[in-house]
Amino acid sequence: MSTEQILSSDGIPLEISLKKAERRNKIKAILLVAPLFLFLLITYVFPIGDMLFRSVDDRMITKMLPNTFTAIDKWDGKDLPEEPVYAALYKDLSYLKKNKTYGKIIARLNYEKGGFSSLIKKTVRKINKFEEGNYKEQFIEVHKRWGQIEYMGALKNASPNWSYAKYLKGVDLKFDQERNIIQQPEDRRIHKILWLRTLKVAFWVTIFCFILAYPISYLLATLPMKYSNLLMICVLLPFWTSLLVRTSSWMVLLQQQGPINDLIVMLGLAANDARPELMYNVIGTFVAMTQILLPFMVLPLYSVMKTISPSLMRAGKSLGGTPFVAFRKIYFPLTVPGIGAGSLLVFILAIGYYITPALVGGASGSLISNTIAYHMKSSLDWSFAAALGTMLLVGVLTIFWIYNKLVGVDNIKLG
Amino acid sequence: MAKNKEFVKFDNVDKSYDGKILVVKGLQLDIEEGEFVTMLGPSGSGKTTCLMMLAGFETPTHGEIYLDGNAISNIPPHKRGIGMVFQNYALFPHMTVYENLAFPLRVRKIPKDEADKKIDKALSMVSLHGFEARMPMQLSGGQQQRVAVARSLVFDPQVVLMDEPLGALDKNLRESMQYEIKHIHESIGVTVVYVTHDQTEALTMSSRIAVFNDGKVQQLSSPDELYEKPVNSFVAEFIGENNTFTGTVSDISGETCKVKLNSGNEILANPISVKAKGDKTTVSLRPERALINPKDKMDNNHKGKIKEVIYHGDHTRVRIDLLGNDQFILKIPNSTSNLDIKLGNDINVGWNIKDSRALDPK
Structure with a gap:
């Protein structure tokens, strides 16, 4: 192969003149991206860097x-x-x-x-x-x-x-005098419970969202336009309402003298003087978070289902598959990217959820983010809050990494 | 074994989607076993609806469909045993070619070694041997098409339906696929119901063609009969090229009638759907049946003026103004003898009675 340099008509090497020609476009692109880049740098990269730094700074x-x-x-x-x-x-x-x-x-x-x-x-x-x-x-x-x-x-x-003692504290460990890592005394082991509860709540909220969202998304994707638009508005309506308003309305509904409890008493499921507690515990957290995070599951599922041609199901049936077989072997596998995207989104959002558990969760329904907020606002142990925040971040990144290994991020479809 | 003349039978089938408009009106259609029947018609003529009713994805509003003598309106699609090739192929994108073909066999619980044999046979039929492990996305449009055909045949269905299967292919590929599908049909003898709006496709492939318009079958006959002897002016217009004259019957006797045209001239025609003197009619004449400067004596001889000459390689299309119709098309084979075809020249045009068919007025 010849290594001779190709020259453009005025004798300048082709590569150089190409770069020259594209420089203007490059500068334009950089200028367009610059504001966002700066914004992210100032509002995202610096604070997170500072947080990482603070958590080990002694x-x-x-x-x-x-x-x-x-x-x-x-x-x-x-x-x-x-x-x-x-x-x-x-x-x-x-x-x-x-x-x-x-x-x-x-x-x-x-x-x-x-x-x-x-x-x-x-x-x-x-x-x-x-x-x-x-x-x-x-x-x-x-x-x-x-x-x-x-x-x-x-x-x-x-x-x-520099010290990583705050991280040890985050998982209920500490240094003893000889700087050996030991467990906290039993009555002070509270963080492990919180971490496990956070994971458990995020997991079940994801499952509930999936169960509720799948049929809705299917309807959205298959109904005629005029009905699906209406349904879509119903799905998006909560999106346009303030998070605080939605959570507060759940408080109205779930409180002991609230309509849901009234209904339970009316149906005779519980005595009037023994109304079940639906709020300030894990139940409240589950219910409110599932409702609030539902659209994040519906939208990716919908966008994936929308791309599945109805003729595929027909083909499955005409080839002899019962409707159930056609669904299980053809439709469902094709929606897996949407399920992955929605689950990942809901799980990651749920794992760091703050306002809802703070308002309706009570003591047994509060999550790790509430502890972070407590250390930021009340105990003023910022370095510990930063350490917990960093652990949360690393946890989310780990989940993302595992997901990528198992499913592949390029299989995620958001639209 | 005598072939069942009414293997597929539409018996007075109506279909309406909204309760206001009938998209299929009183359809009566018999398809013989092993036949290749094409439903041809413009879009919205009800042909795809008929196919969908046969496949089981739509239910007739009225009437009944029989398959091999059994009423099938209440049988769900997956129990009908009808293979289908869809417009956009509908290959399962998450399965390999092999898995796509294995799907109908697996749901029928056919043992693996037997299934493998069938898949092998089906793939070699469409000359796609060695493509088993490919994903549909990795195949070209024509190859996807072949896989779809192989998949619809692999479980030995009684009937195969094809819904404009070649619509997405380019012209050359479409033509070669037409022959390929035709040969497959000839070699395995399966009954094929084919839907298309492309008349050349219909003419090359079919044993019989059902021309649909306005929810009704206008004519059901073999391709040559359809082209040579259209029974009404819609079919004449829809199939192939057609020259028309409108006028009134001024005299009728047996195999001949005289038609007085709007321009005042009179021509001789073959009465098909005119019965009596005074009937309004459209006379249809194929371009290649009208000869230029005929040597022999012909039944009709008229002079026209050349308006346009379009060179087409193997033939030349000439548009002339003849008897008040300035859209009269002639097809002249390219040979050295036709030298006086120039814009503005007057030429003689002649044709015989049997080729000018007096049909219903438009």
């Missing part, structure tokens, strides 16, 4: 106790540390006392080991009376915990800049 305390951590780094953790560590601690604490900023480290150290709160507070109160030299003794004199190896160990454990 530098706040490192900055506040710089001398202590440098000194304690050399300590082997077997016997009590030597004098230099206490001297450094004195230097850091008296600096913090001067700036009145020691409050932050109390919370951080107390998280590492209970009891630090009173320890630090007492020490800081008396630190002005410390004399130079022999700090170790003076510290132990102020509070005997400074002479206990567990507390000094906890202090050392807080020293690294």
